[in-house]
Amino acid sequence: MPVLNLKSDFAGADDLATQMAEIGRRARAASRGIALASAQAKDLALRAVAESIRGAAPTILRENARDVTAAKAADLTPSIIDRLTLDEGRVSAIAEAVEKVAGLPDPVGRQLAAFERPNGLLIERISVPLGVVGVIFESRPNVTADAGALCLKAGNAAILRAGSDSHRTATAIATAMSEGLSRSGLPADAIQLVPTRDRAAVGLMLTGLDGCVDVIVPRGGRSLVERVQSEAKVPVFAHLDGICHVYVAAAADLGMARTVLLNSKMRRTGICGAAETLLVDAAVARTHLKPLIEALLESGCAVRGDETVRLADPRVTQASEADWRTEYLDAIISARVVDGLDAAIAHIEANGSHHTDAIITDDVDAATRFLNEVDSAIVVHNASTQFADGGEFGFGAEIGIATGRMHARGPVGVEQLTTFKYRVHGSGQTRP
Amino acid sequence: MPVLNLKSDFAGADDLATQMAEIGRRARAASRGIALASAQAKDLALRAVAESIRGAAPTILRENARDVTAAKAADLTPSIIDRLTLDEGRVSAIAEAVEKVAGLPDPVGRQLAAFERPNGLLIERISVPLGVVGVIFESRPNVTADAGALCLKAGNAAILRAGSDSHRTATAIATAMSEGLSRSGLPADAIQLVPTRDRAAVGLMLTGLDGCVDVIVPRGGRSLVERVQSEAKVPVFAHLDGICHVYVAAAADLGMARTVLLNSKMRRTGICGAAETLLVDAAVARTHLKPLIEALLESGCAVRGDETVRLADPRVTQASEADWRTEYLDAIISARVVDGLDAAIAHIEANGSHHTDAIITDDVDAATRFLNEVDSAIVVHNASTQFADGGEFGFGAEIGIATGRMHARGPVGVEQLTTFKYRVHGSGQTRP
The missing domain is CATH 3.40.309.10 (Aldehyde Dehydrogenase; Chain A, domain 2)
Incomplete structure (x- = not known):
């Protein structure tokens, strides 16, 4: 195990690119399974995920203690250490938040509009998942569960990148979540945590991993959001300032x-x-x-x-x-x-x-x-x-607040993590 | 006039950047006026624009003849020359298309959703214009009028960049449109045509002109769309292929x-x-x-x-x-x-x-x-x-078809050229 960790920590740029590309491919593949899962299947999976998190509480707290020790040794500010620190109550609250997301109405498959044309064509606009959501966050370990659950509810696969301060805690939470997914028959790759602390992984995510990331959501301070907004080759849901x-x-x-x-x-x-x-x-x-x-x-x-x-x-x-x-x-x-x-x-x-x-x-x-x-x-x-x-706003939960003009604006809840398609129903119509 | 043209044609990179930045600033300023214009004011303006185009038909046809002569001299393909060539009927059709856009329902100010919260807050989601739309197109001169009219109807300012083959024709049409806007009391800068054939202008538009372009719509062949998608720093509504x-x-x-x-x-x-x-x-x-x-x-x-x-x-x-x-x-x-x-x-x-x-x-x-x-x-x-x-689809007209997953998908009509804001109505509520 130490050997493996060393290898991962000191992986070269090529290795990292290969590793991230593989994460992207897996997310894309998983996104098809999640997109077509029924509301019931997703909700059962989210409840299984919550159970897994509760069951993994000892592991999560142990890994969190290691993160906190490292953060103290690195002289991080008390507010960062507070955000980072979990106890049994906080782990329990993380699991409850996942269950709350399970209880929200399914945002996928809603009929957003429907119109019949003079030629008899019936055209529906139907909500569908966005695809693969990349979430880049800093020290709050609960974002792992919150963001993963919101993405899953909206039928998306999530690629989560935790800040290095909370990496061990996030890994323990994400592992528990994948176990819950597998147990309920949904693809475990629907929620993946980037397994390296290498900051270059963020840059690779921002390129969109060769079409395997549809949107990036940064959760953190101004410098993170600024970097994401300036480097991202894919759409970003974010706000830089709240003045x-x-x-x-x-x-x-x-x-x-x-x-x-x-x-x-x-x-x-x-x-x-x-x-x-x-x-x-x-x-x-x-x-x-x-x-x-x-x-x-x-x-x-x-x-x-x-x-x-x-x-x-x-x-x-x-x-x-x-x-x-x-x-x-x-x-x-x-x-x-x-x-x-x-x-x-x-x-x-x-x-x-x-x-x-x-x-x-x-x-x-x-x-x-x-x-x-x-x-x-x-x-x-x-x-x-x-x-x-x-x-x-009554959205149940949010992954953040966006001030961009495109797609999602204001609080970004599960509805904003969907897009739409048109379904056209005909009876043999041709265009004159 | 020839001196001015020479100056513009041979402007250095700095001059071009300054010129494009100024176009961006004017578009942003005009976008505020257009965004707040009433449905009636926009429709009257569009009808005035159509009249201006009809009135300018001799100028438009004269400039078009110069474009066609140059295109023949440059040995462009017959299909490009056909797309480029106007006659009185085609100019008339361009004006009619603008009037048709005037007749569409106003896409701005629609209540997209409304919900009352338990604390008595009434929250509305209301459609608002996107802001400034950059349209980059090739040889069809009618796109100048079509795209400008659709953007205006949706309350947006438009920055139009015509292909160099149709530059003279597009300039004559855009000049007529600005005159129509001025006559009806709306800002003439709401529809601007990039006045240079310098291809570097496209690159500058794709950077977003320092926050003054909200979305880019390319209208043209695969190589144009590919360039736009790979270089753009702002969102793009487009499709690369229709397989x-x-x-x-x-x-x-x-x-x-x-x-x-x-x-x-x-x-x-x-x-x-x-x-x-x-x-x-x-x-x-x-x-x-x-x-x-x-x-x-x-x-x-x-x-x-x-x-x-x-x-x-x-x-x-x-x-x-x-x-x-x-x-x-x-x-x-x-x-x-x-x-x-x-x-x-x-x-x-x-x-x-x-x-x-x-x-x-x-x-x-x-x-x-x-x-x-x-x-x-x-x-x-x-x-x-x-x-x-x-x-x-019954959208009246479209600026293109998008296959991206964000915001606009399928035919992009006036509705898709809007975004939304939340209006919150309270009676002194504070958050517990």
């Missing part, structure tokens, strides 16, 4: 504005739907600005503001130009006064990231214009930006 | 099989939905093979077959392995006998191009399996493969 705005417009109720703003910013500061910039309309600045800024400061949020905002409270520091384009992912907010709805929309279009933006107002016309004209994946009236989440 | 199959299965009615096969192959041989391979099930080979092959031969189609097919008629030549993967776009078909439904599906999956494939049979179960298991954009039961067309 989300809360715009407190004219006719905003102060109480609602305060509650929604605090929730948008402070409920969790590290998620992509957290607000990063507050825009206060000049029309309500006199009454609303000071209480809103004070509420932020008192909740422990640092405020970086323009001149007007600085006058509202001496604790506000000066915002630089860069602040308007910064995703803090922390208890910091940038704030400025804007002169009306058009200025608010212009600020968001110039500085935002097309993720999630909210308007607070009792003026329905202003809200309608904001929802129409702000070109973001999610636009919100009178509610928190932190609702930007597949679970909150 | 379409007609599978005459067990329980196929011979009369229907013959009619549908002849139409699939011979109605027009040069379109992507034309059949290129005939598969005859061994179960009906004794009764059906000879009449089908004879019908093909008698209609003027050359047949390249396997051993069994050659025995059916001495005029059949031997098919090579390459024939199963060849898109003839001509009066040639490859033909073989397959041993049952699974063998037919396996042949199509191994050799097809995921475009359009048909089964002829009276056995509904076999048809259902074929429609489910053949992984093509369009699968057809008992009808011609030549129905693979946006007009025949």
